[in-house]
Amino acid sequence: MENIALTEAVFYILLSLEKPLHGYGIMQNAEKLSNGRVRLAAGTLYGAINTLLEKGWITSVPGENGDRKKEYVITENGKKAVFAELERLRELVKNGEELTGGWNK
Amino acid sequence: MRKVIKKFFWAWDFEKEEKWLNEMSAKGLALVGYSICTYSFEECEPGEYTHKIQLLEHRPSHPESEQYIRFMEETGAEQVASYLNWVYFRKKTAEGPFELFSDIESKLKQCILIKKLLLPIGWLNLGVAIMNFANLAFNAPRFSWIPFINVFCALILFAGVNEINKKIKAYKKEMFIRE
Numbered sequence: 001m002e003n004i005a006l007t008e009a010v011f012y013i014l015l016s017l018e019k020p021l022h023g024y025g026i027m028q029n030a031e032k033l034s035n036g037r038v039r040l041a042a043g044t045l046y047g048a049i050n051t052l053l054e055k056g057w058i059t060s061v062p063g064e065n066g067d068r069k070k071e072y073v074i075t076e077n078g079k080k081a082v083f084a085e086l087e088r089l090r091e092l093v094k095n096g097e098e099l100t101g102g103w104n105k
Numbered sequence: 106m107r108k109v110i111k112k113f114f115w116a117w118d119f120e121k122e123e124k125w126l127n128e129m130s131a132k133g134l135a136l137v138g139y140s141i142c143t144y145s146f147e148e149c150e151p152g153e154y155t156h157k158i159q160l161l162e163h164r165p166s167h168p169e170s171e172q173y174i175r176f177m178e179e180t181g182a183e184q185v186a187s188y189l190n191w192v193y194f195r196k197k198t199a200e201g202p203f204e205l206f207s208d209i210e211s212k213l214k215q216c217i218l219i220k221k222l223l224l225p226i227g228w229l230n231l232g233v234a235i236m237n238f239a240n241l242a243f244n245a246p247r248f249s250w251i252p253f254i255n256v257f258c259a260l261i262l263f264a265g266v267n268e269i270n271k272k273i274k275a276y277k278k279e280m281f282i283r284e
Contacts, residue, residue: 007284009208024180041207042180043159046173047214069179 006085009040009048013058014082020061020071023049057081108134108146116219117265119158126156126193136193139186154195155203157182160218161190190222208284213276220269227262230255 006014012030021029023045030038049072052058057078061071074082110129114122126136126144135149136156163170165187174184174192181200186193196203206212234255241249 007208009284022179023176027180039202039204039207041204041211042177042182043205044207044211045180046176047211068175070176 003084003088005088006081007048008038009044010052011082011085012038012040013045013048013052014074014078017058017072017074017078020073022069022071024069026072052078106148107137110144110146111142112144113142115261115265116160116223117268119160119219123156123158126158127154130154130156130195130198136185136195139188139193141188152198155198156185157194157196157203157205159192159194159205160215160222161192162218164190165192209276209280210284213273213280216269216273216276220266220273223262223266223269227259227266230259230262234259 009030012033013026015033016026016029023042026049027040027042027045030040049058053060053072055077056075058072059075061073112125114125129136129144129146130149131152133148133151134146135154136144137147138145161167161170161173165171165174165184170192177184177194182194182196182203184192185195194203194205206215234252237249237252237255241252
């Protein structure tokens with residue numbers, strides 16, 4: 001796995017797609033998970049979804065009951081990317097907390 | 106009742122145009138159509154809609170654009186008008202803040218697309234101006250204003266490119282420290 005930092009949009013998209021979900025569902029889920037902090041705009045989300053499809057980190061699935069809305073789900077490679085990102089985030093938090101422990105707030 | 110208003114915005118002032126459309130919505134007028142400098146409105150609840158304008162890479166009828174517009178519509182936005190590659194979107198204000206982009210890179214890409222639209226027209230005007238000046242100097246029997254008009258158009262377009270470049274520079278600077 002390449003050593004890259006995922007964008008917040010990509011991280012929340014991947015986290016949202018354990019089960020198939022459409023674009024609007026991803027927006028709502030990201031907002032819910034982050035207690036309203038992360039509001040993915042549709043244009044940004046669209047660009048990120050297309051890039052993730054190209055990279056093979058997510059795949060599109062036919063919507064249920066003839067629903068025209070396209071749904072997406074995470075792939076094995078997508079999961080690997082999430083695990084690698086979690087590893088990186090843990091390192092950031094660990095170093096951040098250790099080194100700022102003595103700082104005045 | 107339909108109301109038509111003539112108004113002009115430069116392509117690089119799309120944010121001012123959005124602001125104006127939102128002010129019209131606040132007054133109870135919702136955009137329903139656009140063609141050159143002509144805005145058509147219909148009555149709506151005051152402040153019912155928030156507007157956003159986007160320049161697409163292709164015409165709205167292109168399959169890629171259609172796919173994008175459909176995606177926008179799935180998220181609660183609605184296309185109300187289009188002109189060339191420009192698309193006018195609106196969303197019910199009650200559904201929350203309406204933004205097209207939540208990351209700097211997408212905003213940067215949009216600015217680069219607008220620049221790509223303006224720059225060739227600017228160069229074209231400058232080229233035509235030079236040819237017309239040459240023609241004026243060597244062949245034309247009498248004076249003509251046309252090359253001066255071309256120079257004027259080129260200057261305005263380059264001023265617009267300059268405005269967009271300022272935004273591009275600011276976004277690029279921000280991207281060094283955040284998404």
